[in-house]
Amino acid sequence: MTPQQPVPLTEPRDGLPDVVNSPEGLDLAVAAVAAGHGPVAIDAERASGYRYGHRAYLVQLRRAGTGTILIDPLGSPDLSALGTVLTDVEWVLHAASQDLPCLAEVGMRPSRLFDTELAARLLSLPRVGLAPLVENILGFQLEKGHSAADWSSRPLPESWIRYAALDVELLLELREILERQLRDTGKLEWAHEEFAALAAMPPPEPRSDPWRRTSGLHRIRDRRSLAAVRQLWLARDDLAQRRDLSPGRVLPDAAIIDAAITLPSSAEELAGMPVFRGRAQRREVKRWFGAIDVARQLPDDQLPPQTARYDGPPPARTWVSREPEAAARLAAARTAVAEVAEAHTLPVENLLAPETLRRVTWDPPEPISEDGIAEAFRARGARDWQVRLTAGPVAKALTAP
Numbered sequence: 001m002t003p004q005q006p007v008p009l010t011e012p013r014d015g016l017p018d019v020v021n022s023p024e025g026l027d028l029a030v031a032a033v034a035a036g037h038g039p040v041a042i043d044a045e046r047a048s049g050y051r052y053g054h055r056a057y058l059v060q061l062r063r064a065g066t067g068t069i070l071i072d073p074l075g076s077p078d079l080s081a082l083g084t085v086l087t088d089v090e091w092v093l094h095a096a097s098q099d100l101p102c103l104a105e106v107g108m109r110p111s112r113l114f115d116t117e118l119a120a121r122l123l124s125l126p127r128v129g130l131a132p133l134v135e136n137i138l139g140f141q142l143e144k145g146h147s148a149a150d151w152s153s154r155p156l157p158e159s160w161i162r163y164a165a166l167d168v169e170l171l172l173e174l175r176e177i178l179e180r181q182l183r184d185t186g187k188l189e190w191a192h193e194e195f196a197a198l199a200a201m202p203p204p205e206p207r208s209d210p211w212r213r214t215s216g217l218h219r220i221r222d223r224r225s226l227a228a229v230r231q232l233w234l235a236r237d238d239l240a241q242r243r244d245l246s247p248g249r250v251l252p253d254a255a256i257i258d259a260a261i262t263l264p265s266s267a268e269e270l271a272g273m274p275v276f277r278g279r280a281q282r283r284e285v286k287r288w289f290g291a292i293d294v295a296r297q298l299p300d301d302q303l304p305p306q307t308a309r310y311d312g313p314p315p316a317r318t319w320v321s322r323e324p325e326a327a328a329r330l331a332a333a334r335t336a337v338a339e340v341a342e343a344h345t346l347p348v349e350n351l352l353a354p355e356t357l358r359r360v361t362w363d364p365p366e367p368i369s370e371d372g373i374a375e376a377f378r379a380r381g382a383r384d385w386q387v388r389l390t391a392g393p394v395a396k397a398l399t400a401p
Contacts, residue, residue, distance in 0.1 A: 006141040009134075012165045014067045017198030018060070029069050030081050036066030039090040039114065041076035044099045044163055047152040054243050059153035062168040063089075070164060073106050074154070080107030087111055092175045094130045096198050104203070112197050114191075116171065116230040119178040122187050122194070134170055137177055142166060185345070190385040197383055212308050216257040223303040224295065228260035228374045230304055231291035239287065251288070255281065259292060270340060312355075313362035329361040329398050336397035340389050352390050356380040361398070370395040 020029045033040065044056040059071045059079065071079065073381055090196045091110040095101055095117040103109070120128040127133070131142040182188040184247040207213070211233035222228050233256060240247040255275040264270040267289040281288070313319075319327035336356060341348045348354075356377060365372030374391035382390075 004107070004139065006135045006139055009166055009169065011138040011162070012068055012169055014163055016158070017068050017070055017165060019070045019072050019087040019156065021072040023076060023152070026071065026079070026081070026399075029071060030085055032066050032069065033061060033063055033082060034085040036063035038064045039092050039172060039175065040066075040086055041175075042099070042103070043091045043093065043164070043167045043170040043171075044102050045103055045149075045151040047150050049148065049246050050150040050248060051152050052240050054102050055105055056099075058156070059106070059108075060164050060168045062172065064172070068165050068168060070161065072156075074152075078107055079103075083108035090114055092171050094114065094133075094171065094190055097201070100198070101203065102203070113195050114175050114179070115195060116174050117177055117199060118194055118350075119175075119182060119191055119200070121347055121350050122191055123178070123181055123185065124347060132145055133174060133178075138170055140170060167384055190383075193383040193385050197381075201277070209304075211306055214256055215253040218251050219257055220260060223300075223306060224298075225260040225263060225293035226306065227298055227303050228263060228292050229256055231295045232256045232259060232288060235287055235291040239284070249301060251281065251284075259288065260295075263292060263296060265282075266288070312359055316358055319362075323362075326362050330358065330363065332397040332400065333357055333361045333394045336393040337390055344389065352377070352382060352386050353380070356382055357394070360394075364398060368395055368398045373398070 013109065018025075040061055043060045045058040045060075046054050047057050048054055056073050059073060060068065061071070062068045071082075073079065078265075085263055086108070088111060091113040093113060093115055096113055096115040100110070116130070117128050120133055125133070125136075127136070131144050134140050134142050143163060143166070146160050149160060151160070167269065179188065179191075182191050196385075211230045213227055214233055220229060232251070236247050236251045236256070240250045243250065251274065255273075258273060258275050261269060262273065264273065267285050270276055270289045270292065271285045276282070276285060276288070313326075314322060316327075316330060319330060334357065337352055338348055340346075341351045344351070359380060360373065360376045365376050370392045373395045374387045377387050377391060378384075
């Protein structure tokens with residue numbers, strides 16, 4: 001039998017909504033959402049790669065009895081009134097961890113949620129993106145051509161608005177089917193624990209030494225050049241924030257690395273480097289050379305260490321030579337967790353975070369017991385369902401001869 005072809009989803013069923021971009025329009029939108037019933041589908045569009053930070057430039061909602069509403073946070077930057085009417089309403093999002101921070105910035109925080117991507121992972125579905133799920137489960141084909149667009153640009157083209165509306169068009173229907181599948185497979189309570197953890201997740205802590213994430217940093221072999229990377233990164237970040245531009249559009253990582261390796265002795269020498277010959281880079285060449293010059297003049301005791309400070313165990317690949325007993329524990333524990341994951345048709349990483357397993361097997365509780373392992377897992381954020389499934393098998397694996 002030939003499989004049925006998915007139906008292209010090209011128009012919202014209720015027609016293309018206007019974008020709310022005024023306080024008066026927002027008041028009407030809040031009233032409309034409050035008058036609806038059941039869960040609310042929510043999505044947000046950002047301008048990652050174009051603007052500094054990850055703020056929302058469009059918020060989409062759909063609820064039974066309300067229909068689809070699109071809100072422009074540039075015209076209505078405070079959406080806390082909307083968040084208030086949705087306080088006790090279940091939010092339905094796809095890949096919630098990506099959207100929750102930018103929604104919190106505009107005053108929207110969920111008390112309950114359902115994450116369709118996470119649900120699909122717990123069901124061990126082969127493809128968990130929104131478009132594949134909608135196609136494989138609901139039989140519709142979503143157009144994904146504008147996911148990486150610059151959503152900060154105005155006016156928004158009609159094709160982008162249509163795309164944004166369609167992103168929440170079928171989320172509620174998808175949620176119903178995924179919930180049924182979770183219940184049928186005995187995984188619904190697990191999903192509820194995961195969703196509750198997501199809803200309660202605090203804002204991420206600022207990264208320590210974020211400049212160490214510069215692409216190509218592995219090419220830097222000495223601390224003076226490492227200091228140049230740091231100073232260039234800080235100068236770029238300051239300018240990017242003031243201009244509200246993605247840092248990579250202000251100065252590419254490759255330019256930072258090349259300049260740090262070369263350590264030019266003058267602004268003219270820096271401007272002669274291939275990666276600094278563009279008009280934008282020449283205009284800021286004094287800024288970039290100033291950062292390099294700061295690094296050149298730093299006393300040795302103020303240079304950054306070659307490796308970042310880290311309070312955890314060393315990379316697991318080094319355990320065999322450095323701590324063979326710990327390596328044996330990790331191998332045994334990984335095997336035990338993999339067997340549990342296979343028995344319950346779960347991805348290993350969703351059953352237990354690999355970092356949690358690595359840290360606990362490096363420094364296990366003494367004496368090793370199921371209760372001790374369970375406590376160690378919980379201390380590192382494992383949910384109750386994960387602990388119930390894994391603590392016993394891991395303890396058994398670590399105490400086996």
